[in-house]
Amino acid sequence: MSEQRIESAVQRIEAALARIAECADTMRPAPPSVSGLVVSHENLREAANSTLKELDELLERLEE
Numbered sequence: 001m002s003e004q005r006i007e008s009a010v011q012r013i014e015a016a017l018a019r020i021a022e023c024a025d026t027m028r029p030a031p032p033s034v035s036g037l038v039v040s041h042e043n044l045r046e047a048a049n050s051t052l053k054e055l056d057e058l059l060e061r062l063e064e
Contacts (some may be wrong), residue, residue, distance in 0.1 A: 034041075
């Protein structure tokens, strides 16, 4: 390969690396999966139900 062709190839590689780095810097994280959201929803629902049950028990004690 001639020196000019090598230099040209190196420049193209450097330009490609710069584009890759720019994309990596601006890339946003992937949105959460639907199944992950379903699991989180169920966990929140269970926590809310448990807290409501505790509140009901406290209110019953106050009424006694």
